[in-house]
Amino acid sequence: MKEPTLYQFERSSLLIVISGPAGVGKDAVLQCLQERGCPFHFVVTATDRPPRPGEVHGVDYFFLTTDEFAEMVEQDELLEHAIVYGQYKGIPKQQVREALASGKDVIMRIDVQGAATIRRLAPEAVLIFLTASSEEELEQRLRARGGDSSAQLQKRIVTAREEMMRLPEFDYVVVNRDGELDQAVDDVLAIIQTEHCRVEPRVVRL
């Protein structure tokens, strides 16, 4: 008698978190994945700040009123949220739920502190720590971005150092070397492909 279940390799949608200190290139990696047309759901952040000219609701951000935002916090409907410069920012759970249910892999960028929150809420998320190859490289990039005072720059570097210590909380580390963004993106894609080959898939429940 046949065992019809033997060959049922079900595909589970993944929740992929790209994190790492400021300046390591999280946005650049995400943008590159989008430009390559990867069939992921790229998470859109919700905010209560008003849209700037040209910003599109549901694309750049979900623009909510402060009351709507407070309600979502109240209902525990945010995967993660923070108040940045006096304005709410957060990730609606429902968005992630729907994307996962549709069969898509969901990918998001978040700071190191936020990644720890995701790990608690969704232990089966795939946590990728993006890093420069050295502190000197990171420092050069932060300088090149400009806009920071010397004191601010120093603070970012100290923060990055503290964040590097949290590497053990992550599943994978991807080194984004200067001029080798494509290699970092390839690593991220290989990780996603591999996670779909796991004998025990990571099923995220939110």
Added chain:
Amino acid sequence: MKEPTLYQFERSSLLIVISGPAGVGKDAVLQCLQERGCPFHFVVTATDRPPRPGEVHGVDYFFLTTDEFAEMVEQDELLEHAIVYGQYKGIPKQQVREALASGKDVIMRIDVQGAATIRRLAPEAVLIFLTASSEEELEQRLRARGGDSSAQLQKRIVTAREEMMRLPEFDYVVVNRDGELDQAVDDVLAIIQTEHCRVEPRVVRL
């Protein structure tokens, strides 16, 4: 003060085991990896049978005398061994040790039973289970190989069914669909790339 260790992402050599029932395409995957020039150490099996015309020592097999083989068994110097049709076959540990020490990833094919032995001896090995996409596909491939009587074929299918039940002992499952060998090889390469990104690398000690 700087923490010089923060950015030391050491590369560990991997021991990769490709296993799965007869007929799933283990040899084809290995051959494809070799043809693509992948910089792995492809494990060479030792045997006490005499070389056939054209076979090269150290390439096709390590050809040993029966006494040499018995001595290696005695000294526990084989990663795995079996007697097949009255002749010894086995994998010298020293070969794997040296290749790993040289910094290369080591890749080997082995039957499902043998993979379980590797897991015991080297828990940090990466175990990949190669499979057809259905029992019908596997059966067709075994028929196409020819040479088996109807009873032999039936036995192979029953064995494959038992081996499929051991899937949970493996890390990854790669489906080698008819006409999609390249996809299966890509999956194997993605798995190897990903394992090198693990925050906690798998360090094999033999």
